[in-house]
Amino acid sequence: MMPETMLETTGLSLHYGGSQIMHGIDFAAKAGEITCILGPNGVGKTSFLKALAETHLRSGGWSA
Numbered sequence: 001m002m003p004e005t006m007l008e009t010t011g012l013s014l015h016y017g018g019s020q021i022m023h024g025i026d027f028a029a030k031a032g033e034i035t036c037i038l039g040p041n042g043v044g045k046t047s048f049l050k051a052l053a054e055t056h057l058r059s060g061g062w063s064a
Contacts, residue, residue, distance in 0.1 A: 003030035007052065014044075014051055021047060 005028055012025040022044055029035045037045050 003032055005029070006031050009052060012048070012051060014047055022051075027052075 008028040010026050012022060012027070013020065014022040025048065027048075037048065039045055
């Protein structure tokens with residue numbers, strides 16, 4: 001049996017001012033998984049998580 005998808009986004013895009021900071025991000029996390037988002041400072045990890053939590057308005061894409 002496949003684990004249930006708990007969080008999924010397809011084509012996530014974010015803009016700040018006139019700058020596009022993310023484009024076309026696809027992400028899925030299944031029930032029971034431990035997921036880590038790694039990267040250097042300033043690449044958008046926090047913005048990505050805020051967009052998933054819907055504390056930032058997405059410029060495009062879909063999530064559930």
